[in-house]
Each structure stands twice: as structure tokens, then as C-alpha cells.
Amino acid sequence: MLTDSTRERDFPSLSGIAYLNTAAESIPPLAVHEALEEYWRDKSRGMKGRDGHFAAVEACREISAKMLGLMTDEVSFCSCSSEAYNLLASALNLGADDEVVVTDLDFPAGATPWMRAVVPPKSVLWKSVNGELNVEDLLPLLSAKTKLVQVSLVSFYNGHRIDWQPLQEAVRRLAPNALISVDITQAFGRVALACEGADIMISSTHKWTLGVHGGCVIGVPRRNAARLTTHAGGWYHLNNAFDADRFERAVTKDGAQSFSVGMPNFAALYALNAALRYVDGVGVEAISAHADPLVKELHDGLVLRGLQPMCPLRADRPTGIVSFMHERSAEIHATLEKAAVHVMHSAGRIRLAVHGYNKADDVRQALAALVV
Template identity: 75%
Template structure:
């Protein structure tokens, strides 16, 4: 994806570092820091700086929509995926007799709002088999009462990429009232998105997109705008926030725009605009073409070392993540850290993540260290 020169220029902090932890935190290119500085310069103008602030939001909306394959009025922003999912719960306003399906490979942000609701729906768990979610296992969980099926396109936990079309087919056939919500946090900016029938798309901004904290992208197709309009209070998402009738009624903008309930986190959106344009300038297809073989090499290398990846790889469904469990995971992680090989370690699990700024040398270095301590 990058030449030695452009990698050194755009990501100087990678010098001497084997960074395989983008699934937790990305290392943004320098242009993202420059964008944050541009926000600061606009902020120094006081109220006049808002011209730059709101222009940056619209620029970010345009590139976000393009990367999601959506129209600009179908995309908006909030502060994080946890906020987005709680606002989704507000929009759906489910009752105790309604049912929600979540998976055991999903991040807590997408799974727990339904457990915390005042009138909690019935939550059903779609469990992985052999590290993968099988559509055949989903069938028994679906019914006329199913209102939402929540999945991640790529799992944060083990890197499994869901087989999209069988999922959609099962849901549309067996749960006609259900909406499909997909978290693309571990996919956007790394692999080409192929989830065209999603009813709502949600993504954090500080991982593969190369942005920073404090942002979240929400995409709601026009067909779902009315049914996915939040019931939250606020002002930025209201059509009549300052009208004469504002204390009599609150009229929300519809769909995705209703998720932006308050003043945008401008700094995060300046950063995201720069980050996505950097990624888009290279091309997600080019990123995937560069990084997917490195993931395949890493996956095969782990097997050669007797370390069992937590899920299979499928060439037609690329992913940036490989993970394995080990009883000596803390010792393995410590050895990797000493060698300046950065990965994620949690509860016996080692997770490695390969992005476009990674190299074959990064993968071989990680495998070399693992071979010495496994």
C-alpha cells in the first residue's frame, strides 16, 4: 500500500515498531494531526470559527457516505458506538414481548443496550460454532416477534467475518418485521464493505479508519428513516429547536440525522474527514490487496507454530484480524512487548491486526518472537 518513503513520511511513529494492534487503536497519518490543528485554528476565531466547523462536518459526511455507499442525507455522526446503540434503542422503543438477537462475537456496545432497557425485550444469543456464526444456527432464534438482529461485519473478538447473504436471507424469510443492524467498526477502512441490505450501519472512528476518539458514523437508508428516528431530546437534531413552538413540541430530523442530538465533536470530525480521505485516496481495495496476504501468512504461520487461530480464514470474506487463545498468553504477550511487537492481550487471548501500513517484515517479526516463546 505504501512505499518505504511514504510510510516513513506519513507514519513516522512506526519506525522501529511492529504495530499489529489497529483493531484496538490505529496510528493515524500525520495529515490527521494537521486536521486537528486546523480545528484549533478555527476554534481560535470564536463564533466565526463555526463556519469552518460546520463546513468540516459536511465534508466528513460526504466522504463517510461515499465509503459506506450511501447518500449524504443518510449519514450522520455522534460521539461513539455506545451512544449510537443507545439511541437506536430509543428509536426502536421495544416492549417486553419483542425479541432481539445478538451474537457472542459482538462488542458489548451493540449487545448490552437491550439488556439495560427500562422495558427490556427478550434477548436471544446467536452462538458461534468453531469460531464462526452459522446462518443455520440463527434460524431457530427468529420469529414474528424478532425486531432486531445485531451483528458485527467483522468480529472484534476473533476476526470472523460474517457470511452476509445467508444472514439476510434467513432474517427476511423468518423474521419479516426485523431490522438488521451491522457494526462495521472492524471493517470500515480495511476491507470492502458488502452489506447492502443493512437497515442501519454503525462504526467507531479510531480504528481502521485511522481517525481519533470521540466520533461515530451512523448510516440509515432512506427507506428506514421514519422507523429509525430517535426519541432523544437535544437540539441539533431538531427541525424546530429555536422556533416559537419549541416548548410545545420537538420535531426531529428523520433517520440518521436524528442521531446527532447535540453539538458535533468537531475535532473528531476534522480528524475523521482527513483520515477517510487519506484511506480513500489509497483505496480500500488496494489496502485489502496488500494486507490480506499478510493476514494469510500470519494465519498459516500460527498454525505452523502449533498455535490454533480462533476462526478459519475465507478468501472471499477477508478480515484484518487473527486471534488465538493460549494458557501462557500473559508470558507470550510480555515477550512480544519486549520485542516492540504490539498486539492485544485479554483474558487468555492474543489478537493481531494487520492494516495497510503493515509490512511482511512486521508479520515475520511477530512469528519469530512467537516461535521463541510458544
């Protein structure tokens, strides 16, 4: 995707390392650094800087909507995916007779708000088999009581990419009262978002989008605006925040806009605006075309070394992540670090992630260091 010169120019901190840990933390391009400096300049102007702040929010909303395939009023921002899911729980306001389907490949942010409700709905666990979620196993879990099916388009845990169309068809047929919420954090900016018909999309901003911490993108199509309007207090998401009747009623903006309850994290949105425009300028399809073959090379190289990836690699469902478990994972991780190969290590699991800024040499450097 990048020539040696443009890679050195845009990502100078990648020099001398094989960075395969984007699924945890991305390396932002210098354009993001420049955007943060712009935020600082605007912030240094005090109240007058707010013109720049709010302009950056709207610019970020525009590029986010474009990349999500939504209209600008269908996109909003909050501080992180955990906040977004708790706000989603407030919008749904489920009770003890309702059911929420979650998966064992989901990040905790999407799976735990339902457990913490004052009156929690029943959480139903869709379990993976051999690292994959099979729609056949979902079917008996769905019913008229199902109000939400929460999935990740790409799993943070093992890189499994869900088979979207059969999932959507099953939910619409067997759980007519259910919404489908999809966490796109491990896909947004890396692979095409083939999740048409999702009722709400949620993504953190510091991974494949190449942004920084403190942001989250929420996409709610207009058809769901009334149903997915939060019940949170605040001010930024209110139509009458400073009107004469503000102590008598709170009039909330609908849908996605209701998730922005307080002052935006402007710094994160300056950064995300620059990051997404960088990614869009390259093109997600170009990123995938470049990086997907490297993922396959990495996957096949692990197999040749007797290391079993945690889920099959599906050519029709590209992903940026390959994971494996090993009893000597700490030792393997230390060896990789010594070879200047940066990966994620947690509880016996090694996770490697390939983005558009990676080179074939990064993958080969990692495989050469994997002496088991």
C-alpha cells in the same frame, strides 16, 4: 501499499516497531494531525470559527457517505458506538413481547442496550461454533417477534467475518418485522463493506478508519428513516430547536440525522474527514489486496507454531484480525512487547491486526518472536 519513504512520511511513529494492534487503536497518518491543527486554528477564532467547524462536518459527511455507499442525508455522527446503539434502542422503543437477536462475537456496545431498557425486550443469543456464526443456527431463533438482528460484519473478538448474504436472506424470510443492524467498526476502512441491504450501519472512528476518539458514523438508508428516528431530546437533531413553539413540541429530523442530538465533536470529525480521504485516496481494495496476504501469512505462521487461530480464515471473506488463546498469553505478550511487536492481550487472548500500513517484515517479526 506504502513505499518505505511514504510510510516514513505519513506514519513516522511506526518507525522501529511492528504495530499489529489497529483493531484496538489505529496509528493516524500525519494528515490527521494537520486536520486537528486546522480545528485548533478555527476554534481559536471563537464564534467565527464555527464556519469552519460546520464545513468540516459536511465534508466528513460527504466522504463517509461515499465510502458507505449512501447519500449524504443518510449519514450522521454521534460520539461513539455505545451512544449510537442506545439511540437506536430509543428509536425502536421495543417492549417485553419483542425479541432482539445478538451474537456472542459482538462488542458489548451492540449487545447490552436491550438489557438496560426500562421494559427490556427478550435478548436471544446466536452462539458461535468453533469461532464462526453459522446461519443454520440462526434459523430457529427467528420469528415474527424478532424486531432486530444485531451483528458485527467483522468480530472484534476473533476476526470472524459474517457470511452476509445468507444472513440477510434468512432474516428477511423468517423475521419479516426485523431490522438488521451491523457494526462495521472492525471493517470500515480495511475491507470492502459487503453488507448490502443492512438497515443501519454503525462504526467507531478510531480504528481502521485511522481517525481519533469521540466519533461514530451512523448510516441509515432513506427507506428506514421513519422507523429509525430516535426519541432522544437535544437540539442539533431538531427542526424547531429555536422556534417559537420549541417548548411545546420537539420536531426531530428523520433517520440518520436524528442520531446527532447535540453539538458535534468537531475535532473528531475534522480528523475523520482527513483520515477517510487518506484511506479513500489509497483505496480500500488496494489496502485489502496488500494486507490480506499478510493476514494469511500470519495465520499460517501461527498454525505452524502450534497456535490455533480462534476462527478459520475464509479467503472469500477477508478480515484484518487473527486471534488465539493460550494459557501463557501474558508471557507471550511480554515477549512480543520486548521484540517491539505491539498486539492486544486480554483474558488469555492475543489479537493481531494487519492494516495497510503494515509490512511483511512486521508479520515476520511477530512470528519470529512467538516462541511457545
